[in-house]
Amino acid sequence: xxxxxxxxxPSTYRVVTAKSASNQxxxxxxxxxxxxxxxxxxxxxxxPQAQKVFVxxxxxxxxxxxxxxxxxxxxxxxxxxxxxxxDVLQWAKNDNRKLLHVVYCVGDLDKTIKFYTExxxxxxxxxxxxxxxxxGNAFLGYGPEETNFAIELTYNYGVDxxxxxxxxxxxxxxxxxxxxxxxxxxxxxxxxxxxVGSVNxxxxxxxxxxDPNGYPFEILERKTPSPEPLRQVMLRVGDLDRSTKYYExxxxxxxxxxxxxxxxxxxxxxxxxxxxxxxxxxxLTYNYGVKEYDKGNGYAQMAIGxxxxxxxxxxxxxxxxKITRExxxxxxxxxxITACEDPDGWRSVFVDNIDFAKEMT
Numbered sequence: 414x415x416x417x418x419x420x421x422x423p424s425t426y427r428v429v430t431a432k433s434a435s436n437q438x439x440x441x442x443x444x445x446x447x448x449x450x451x452x453x454x455x456x457x458x459x460x461p462q463a464q465k466v467f468v469x470x471x472x473x474x475x476x477x478x479x480x481x482x483x484x485x486x487x488x489x490x491x492x493x494x495x496x497x498x499x500d501v502l503q504w505a506k507n508d509n510r511k512l513l514h515v516v517y518c519v520g521d522l523d524k525t526i527k528f529y530t531e532x533x534x535x536x537x538x539x540x541x542x543x544x545x546x547x548x549g550n551a552f553l554g555y556g557p558e559e560t561n562f563a564i565e566l567t568y569n570y571g572v573d574x575x576x577x578x579x580x581x582x583x584x585x586x587x588x589x590x591x592x593x594x595x596x597x598x599x600x601x602x603x604x605x606x607x608x609v610g611s612v613n614x615x616x617x618x619x620x621x622x623x624d625p626n627g628y629p630f631e632i633l634e635r636k637t638p639s640p641e642p643l644r645q646v647m648l649r650v651g652d653l654d655r656s657t658k659y660y661e662x663x664x665x666x667x668x669x670x671x672x673x674x675x676x677x678x679x680x681x682x683x684x685x686x687x688x689x690x691x692x693x694x695x696x697l698t699y700n701y702g703v704k705e706y707d708k709g710n711g712y713a714q715m716a717i718g719x720x721x722x723x724x725x726x727x728x729x730x731x732x733x734x735k736i737t738r739e740x741x742x743x744x745x746x747x748x749x750i751t752a753c754e755d756p757d758g759w760r761s762v763f764v765d766n767i768d769f770a771k772e773m774t
Contacts, residue, residue, distance in 0.1 A: 505665035505728040509720045509766060510686050512693050514552065514563040515584070515646050516713040519626045520573035522551055525566055528625050529553050532598045533586060534642075538563060547571075555642045559773050562643045562693035567713065577627050578709025580757070582647030582698055584628065587635040594632055595620050626711070637690065645683075645696045646715060649706050650757045653699035657682045659756055660695070663732035664717070669694065678702075706757070714752070714760035718769055722751040725763045729753045738762070748772060 519525045529535040535553040542549040547570040554563035588594050591609055599605060606629065607621035618634040633644060650656040660666045670683040678701040685694040719725045722740040729736055737760065740751035748768040754760055
């Protein structure tokens with residue numbers, strides 16, 4: 414058993430709106446990044462003159478050439494696109510990457526925000542409504558987005574329920590007292606799906622609950638203080654060796670830990686960009702003999718910061734990954750992104766670090 418988850422464009426761009434993409438066969442409604450980002454296919458474009466700008470993010474000063482005017486002037490210049498001789502896989506391992514947030518859809522935004530703030534102790538970091546696109550979203554977490562991981566909730570007008578599926582595992586949260594949190598959740602009518610106790614015969618104290626939408630949360634009692642209470646995002650995969658190799662090569666993640674539980678017939682791999690006690694991690698779980706999972710239509714993706722979305726896309730392609738959005742700026746906000754799917758079909762979006770920092774100002 415495992416733990417219980419409107420602007421004119423040059424003719425060289427092919428644009429598929431989020432709305433039209435969501436109507437394509439087999440495409441879930443909730444797939445966007447924090448702004449229901451338009452999907453772009455990058456074509457040729459003449460680059461304008463650029464100037465150097467500096468942006469502070471997470472205590473670090475980031476610098477890159479930026480165009481002084483024009484919405485597409487911010488497209489990375491040719492110098493940022495690696496030549497064939499460059500080892501983009503090694504570059505990916507040294508890139509300034511960070512897990513930014515996890516994205517999923519909910520049927521009642523107000524109810525979910527209330528649950529996360531009152532029962533799980535999160536803070537509402539920001540919220541917005543986009544009537545023209547018929548959706549709204551909210552970001553919650555335990556600290557500023559510049560330094561902490563966050564949860565992005567997306568509400569699509571008129572959709573009050575989503576299928577979670579069997580592939581999404583859970584969100585892990587570290588608390589000081591599991592019993593106290595569970596008692597509070599019970600008092601507010603929450604659903605407990607695994608009572609307080611240890612798992613796999615170790616000394617840990619955990620419990621599992623469901624949020625109002627059916628997403629599982631594992632509540633973990635921390636042994637030492639942590640700067641990031643949002644501890645992990647757990648996803649189930651069909652081939653753990655294949656998945657860990659992919660995330661190491663294409664994403665530049667480190668394999669922090671691998672554990673096998675033969676008595677319970679599953680194995681886990683913990684991956685991230687830093688130490689587990691200070692950073693949110695991606696936990697991949699392989700259940701013996703299970704090769705495929707139903708991913709539902711609620712969970713969308715994880716967002717990851719990068720210094721160069723163009724090199725990131727090359728590294729993903731070189732690793733055999735599937736690019737679902739070619740690297741390009743998003744119309745209107747000019748944030749550069751690229752998106753991909755892992756071997757199991759789990760989506761991730763890479764966001765330019767400087768552009769993301771600008772959004773926070």
